[in-house]
Amino acid sequence: MRAILFDLFGVIARVQSPESQALLERTAGAADPDRFWSAYWSQRAPYDRGDVAGPAYWKGVCDTLGIPLDARLTADLIAADLASWSEVDQRSVDLLGELAGQGFSLGLLSNIPEELAERYVATQPWLDRFSVVGFSCRLRSAKPEPAAYEWCVRELGLPAEEILFVDDRAENVEAAHTLGLRGHVFTSVDALTAALAAAS
The missing domain is CATH 1.10.150 (DNA polymerase; domain 1)
Structure with missing residues (x-):
């Protein structure tokens, strides 16, 4: 991964x-x-x-x-x-920094309207942690539509099986699995950290 x-x-x-x-x-x-x-x-x-x-x-x-x-x-x-939709979980933001420091490439795939995307870009500097940012309003495709995931895989430049997709909705994770990505249904930062440690 x-x-x-x-x-x-x-x-x-x-x-x-x-x-x-x-x-x-x-x-x-x-x-x-x-x-x-x-x-x-x-x-x-x-x-x-x-x-x-x-x-x-x-x-x-x-x-x-x-x-x-x-x-x-x-x-x-x-x-x-x-x-x-503007409240951020600081523990998750901190985890992004840790993962970037461990050498992972980070991508973002969000179902989000343009006005909200503009707000996040203007106010959240941690978005710079992501090498790939896929906003549905700009991709013109939203999860669980395959095109949204396929765009991110192309932009990350890696085989799908080397990418872990993390989402709180099981149906979105299942759609990612169908395209060959690994998947994790998010419930907490601690559970994701444990899953990452087990996979390493």
Whole structure:
């Protein structure tokens, strides 16, 4: 194993907290949280792939919910959504430095919309640890679509079997396995560190 390809959210960055989810619900004026999140996720794939930008994404969500949308609410929803995905796990960031010091090539493959990708590039200097950064909005392909993984493998310049893919979603790890990569379903920094030690 010569390279480690990381997912971002749920591995290095935290998933949405209950507080950030509640803020999004309040911002939208959503009376039914279940309906809100169903609409949120049902519209998300084109946003992550870069097929639509934030305003069009939120128009689709609000149209589904019957919520009137204007420019101010659009901006508020985008801001609340970006903030909800912006908390980083410092232990994971520290692990990146350790792995780079051990000689591993590091890659990143994230399902992420353009506005959020821009925010991370502007605010997170640890992204420089990655020799390859695959943002779905720029690849125009999102996990678990094969093209997203194939792009990263080409850019890393290694055989797939020499790359470990780390993601918190089992279906994404299974898709990587199908393409010949090794895989680890992320649950904690400690579990990943133990798995890496066992594989060395």
